[in-house]
Amino acid sequence: MTTFTPARHLNPLTGMANTFTLTWRSLLKLRTNPEDILGLALTPIMYLVLFTYIFGGAISGNVHNYLQFELPGILVLAVIFSTLGTGQMLSEDIRTGVFDRFRSLPIARWAPLAGAVFGDVARYAISVAITLAFGMLLGFRIETPPLAAAAACLLVLVFALGMCWVSALLGLVSGSARGVQWIGSLIYFPLTFGSNVLVPTDKLPGWLQAFVKGNPMTFLTEAERGLLVGGPVATPVIRTLLWSLGLLVVFAPLAVQVYRRRT
Amino acid sequence: MNDDIAIDARGLVKRFGKTTALDGVDLTARAGTVLGLLGPNGAGKTTAVRILATLIRADAGTARVLGYDAQRDAHQVRQLIGLTGQYASVDELLSGHNNLLMIGRLLGIPRKEAKKRAAALLERFDLTEAARRPAKTYSGGMRRRLDLAAALLAPPQAGRPSVLFLDEPTTGLDPRSRGELWDIVRGLTADGVSVLLTTQYLEEADQLCNDITVIDHGRVIAAGTPDELKAKVGGQVLAVTPADPSALADIESIIARRTGLTPVTEPDSSTVTVQVADSALLPALVRELDDKGIAIGEFALRKATLDEVFLTLTGRTQ
Numbered sequence: 184m185t186t187f188t189p190a191r192h193l194n195p196l197t198g199m200a201n202t203f204t205l206t207w208r209s210l211l212k213l214r215t216n217p218e219d220i221l222g223l224a225l226t227p228i229m230y231l232v233l234f235t236y237i238f239g240g241a242i243s244g245n246v247h248n249y250l251q252f253e254l255p256g257i258l259v260l261a262v263i264f265s266t267l268g269t270g271q272m273l274s275e276d277i278r279t280g281v282f283d284r285f286r287s288l289p290i291a292r293w294a295p296l297a298g299a300v301f302g303d304v305a306r307y308a309i310s311v312a313i314t315l316a317f318g319m320l321l322g323f324r325i326e327t328p329p330l331a332a333a334a335a336c337l338l339v340l341v342f343a344l345g346m347c348w349v350s351a352l353l354g355l356v357s358g359s360a361r362g363v364q365w366i367g368s369l370i371y372f373p374l375t376f377g378s379n380v381l382v383p384t385d386k387l388p389g390w391l392q393a394f395v396k397g398n399p400m401t402f403l404t405e406a407e408r409g410l411l412v413g414g415p416v417a418t419p420v421i422r423t424l425l426w427s428l429g430l431l432v433v434f435a436p437l438a439v440q441v442y443r444r445r446t
Numbered sequence: 447m448n449d450d451i452a453i454d455a456r457g458l459v460k461r462f463g464k465t466t467a468l469d470g471v472d473l474t475a476r477a478g479t480v481l482g483l484l485g486p487n488g489a490g491k492t493t494a495v496r497i498l499a500t501l502i503r504a505d506a507g508t509a510r511v512l513g514y515d516a517q518r519d520a521h522q523v524r525q526l527i528g529l530t531g532q533y534a535s536v537d538e539l540l541s542g543h544n545n546l547l548m549i550g551r552l553l554g555i556p557r558k559e560a561k562k563r564a565a566a567l568l569e570r571f572d573l574t575e576a577a578r579r580p581a582k583t584y585s586g587g588m589r590r591r592l593d594l595a596a597a598l599l600a601p602p603q604a605g606r607p608s609v610l611f612l613d614e615p616t617t618g619l620d621p622r623s624r625g626e627l628w629d630i631v632r633g634l635t636a637d638g639v640s641v642l643l644t645t646q647y648l649e650e651a652d653q654l655c656n657d658i659t660v661i662d663h664g665r666v667i668a669a670g671t672p673d674e675l676k677a678k679v680g681g682q683v684l685a686v687t688p689a690d691p692s693a694l695a696d697i698e699s700i701i702a703r704r705t706g707l708t709p710v711t712e713p714d715s716s717t718v719t720v721q722v723a724d725s726a727l728l729p730a731l732v733r734e735l736d737d738k739g740i741a742i743g744e745f746a747l748r749k750a751t752l753d754e755v756f757l758t759l760t761g762r763t764q
Contacts, residue, residue, distance in 0.1 A: 189514070189525035197554065204551040212539045215580055280535035284596070287499050289524040290552050 189289075198291030202298050205285075209272075209302020219268070223306055227261035227314035231321060234381060242382060247322055254318040255335070255407035256380035259400060261310045262339050263375055266347040269303045270354030270363040278359065293439045300347050307343045311336050326412045335410035342403050342423055345430030352438040380404050399426040452477040452609050452640030453498060457507035460493050460664075467493040469664035470507070473642075475609075475657065477512075480631065480641040482655030484648070484752075486760060490664040491644040495611050498642065499529045511609055528597030531613025531644075535593065538582035542573050542592050545581060550599050560599075567595040571630075587623035590615060594630065610634065612643045616650060628653055648752035658752075662760050676750045683750050684722045684731075689741035691716040696740060704731050721750065 213219060234257065235250050243249035273296070276282045285295045315323075315336075325332045349370075353363050377391070378400035384392055395401050399422070406419035453475035460468040468490045475481035483491045496502045498509050500520040509516040511523045536545045543564055550560030568577045571591040576584060581592060597610055612631070616624040624647075631654055635641060645651055651658055652672050660668040660675070668675055686697055694711060697718050701709045704727055709720035722728070725747065735742060750758075 187526075189522040191519075191522065193521055200554070201552055204548060208537065208540065208544075208548050211544060212537075215539050215541075276537075279538060281537050283501055284529065284535060284549070285552070286501055287524060287527065287529040288549070288552050289521055289554075 193289070193291055198294055201290040201294035202301065205295055205298020206301040207298075209299055210305055212272075213302070213306060219306070220309065223265060223309050224313050226264065227257060227310060228317050230257050230260055231314070231317055235321060238381060242386070250318065250321060250323050251326075251412050252383070252408075253381060254314070254323045255411050256378075256404045257318070258311060258314045258335075258339055258407055259404050260375050260380055261314050262307045262343045263346055263400070264371060265307055265310045266303070266343050266350045267353075267363060267367040267371065268306060268350075269299060269347040270350035270352070270357070270367060271360040272303075273299055273351055273354030274357060274360050274363055277355070292443050296351055296435075296438055296442055300344065300351060303347055304340060304344060307340055308336075311339060324412075327410060331410045331416075335407050338406055338410065338420065338423060339403065342399075342427045342430075345427035345434070348431060348434035348438050352434055352441060355438055355441045374398065375400055378404060399423065402426065450477050451475070451510075452479075452512055453481065453642055454510045455494065455498065455507065458494060458497060458504050458509060459506035460490075460497065460502070460504050466664050468497075468504070468507075471661060471664065471666055472669075473498075473659055473666075475640055475642055477640050478635055478638045479656035480635055480643055480654050482651040482658040483642060483644045483661065484651055484658055484756065485661040489661045491661065492613060493664075494661070495529075495531070495613050495642065495644060499527055499611050500524055525600075526608055528600060528608060528610045529613075530590075530593040530597040531611065531615060536581050536589070536596055539580055541578050541580055542568060542584070542588075542595075543577040545592060546595060546599060549596050553600055555599070563599060567598060571595045586618045587620065590619060590623070590627065594627070598634075609640045609642065612641060614644055614646060617646060624650070648756060652752050660756070660759055667759050668755075672752060673749075675752065675755050678755070682722055682725065682747055683719055683754060684728070685717050685719045685744070685746045685748065686735075686742065687717045687744040689743040693740045694718060696738065697735070700734055700738070701731065704734070717744070721754070722747070 231254070234253055235246055238253070239246035239249035243252055273282075276295075276299075282295060319325075350363070350367060353367055357363050357366055378395050378398045380400060384395050384401070387395060402419045402422040403426075405414070406416065406423050408414050409416035409419060451474060453473060455471060455473040458468045458471040458473075459466070471490065471494055473481065473483070473494065483494060485491050493502070497504045498511060498516055500516050500523050503517055512526050514522040514526070516523050536542075537548070540548065546564035546567060547560055550563055551557065555563065565574075565577075568574050571594065573588060573591060573595070576588060581589065584592065594612075594615065600608060615631075616627050619627065628650070631641060631643070641654075643651070643654060655672060658668075658670065658672055658675055659666055668678065670678065684701075686701070688694060688697055694716060698709050698711065701707075701718060701720055705720055705722060707720050707722075709718045711718050728747070732745065
């Protein structure tokens with residue numbers, strides 16, 4: 184009888200394969216969970232209808248002008264809020280014991296987190312597509328070349344990839360999907376609405392302008408406006424990319440560390 | 447390493463804040479056998495399993511699985527174990543087939559082979575018809591079987607030893623499904639798999655386990671084969687059932703006087719039981735009952751059940 188000798192270390196390629204498998208799992212869940220897709224689709228539609236017709240006249244004089252101003256912001260809002268789903272799914276996986284199963288398998292420690300995050304990028308892409316499509320239905324016009332518009336979509340996804348590690352960390356420490364929801368809202372509401380997403384910065388009180396001008400959501404929204412309807416692009420895009428990288432570098436290792444230590 | 451020992455834990459200590467879940471627990475499971483871990487809720491059973499399955503670290507002591515240290519060599523241990531139970535669950539949103547395919551792929555089994563093994567396990571566990579349905583639509587018994595199938599996906603390799611952790615695998619199952627699961631576990635050990643089983647059902651431990659360790663308040667309070675444990679706790683039990691239940695009180699007082707012990711009559715039962723250390727008392731007892739004209743329906747001397755062992759050891763029923 185020959186003896187099976189288990190490998191001493193994990194092959195890095197195995198980690199990539201594990202992540203691929205777990206990304207596949209996240210995508211499967213999207214397909215088998217119609218409520219999730221419905222929520223993803225209806226949220227940006229609700230934002231667009233509400234904000235366009237409530238704020239439109241007051242802020243920009245007419246609805247069309249406001250739509251041109253606001254849609255890039257709504258895109259940011261919709262995607263950023265849908266990153267909360269990442270943390271909710273992780274906390275659900277912990278509660279049901281799925282994560283303990285993963286932790287007992289000879290796979291890369293970071294693969295379940297990376298798989299969840301990559302799978303969620305598909306969700307964010309759905310959110311982007313629906314916001315743009317419904318916005319155009321309401322009368323939004325892309326005023327830039329197609330390549331710039333494509334870059335706009337890509338940029339918001341890149342930033343979401345950074346933000347969803349914040350959400351993943353919340354999911355790992357909060358212990359319940361509801362915890363993620365309310366802690367996440369406490370962080371996300373001031374962060375998103377305290378920016379130029381819905382209102383031009385110069386219409387805000389001075390003390391708030393200081394916060395808004397340093398808020399990464401402001402850079403992202405500016406970049407989205409530049410890439411979709413025209414305006415400055417280079418500076419906001421670079422700042423957004425730096426913020427995305429910063430979030431990734433800080434929160435991804437933190438989340439993996441918390442995940443490893445969970446007892 | 448000793449090839450005959452599958453699980454070897456020495457002096458495991460684990461604290462959660464101020465609570466000491468494990469306070470120096472030793473466990474030994476021989477290869478190819480079932481070790482039962484028994485104890486009341488909160489005794490530390492699950493904590494011990496989680497340490498051995500590399501999910502948490504012990505504060506002190508060593509935990510070895512097939513010779514590998516569960517902390518230092520966690521990656522090796524994970525290649526040798528299967529885990530199933532309350533906490534290592536399947537993904538409810540995925541179908542049974544996709545759950546198994548996912549775990550097979552995570553174990554590094556090529557896609558085609560993983561599909562084949564998933565299909566074979568679904569067949570073996572009678573889940574083929576439900577294979578494409580989300581696991582959340584499964585009944586309790588089907589869920590447990592899928593859990594077990596997931597724990598058994600590791601590729602069969604020549605000489606590959608493996609250890610299965612089954613944490614209360616039959617909780618909530620109907621008697622028929624429970625019997626089926628027992629048969630599966632017996633089949634696995636016949637194939638050389640070693641099993642650590644925690645259970646609330648003492649009958650289950652009696653049926654399946656080669657050895658039993660009883661823990662309470664994080665300490666081992668008894669260890670041995672089921673028969674050794676039963677013998678340890680006063681050996682035998684006398685059960686007397688009168689033909690006419692109205693004679694119960696008389697029988698109780700006669701037994702109490704003869705043995706010097708307090709007999710027990712379960713509510714809604716017409717059988718008086720008492721643990722007897724000395725069977726020489728019995729003839730005199732029979733004679734006295736006869737003299738008093740008490741007609742006896744049943745008079746039996748049997749081994750203590752594990753329930754009685756448990757009650758004696760922990761002072762409470764499980």
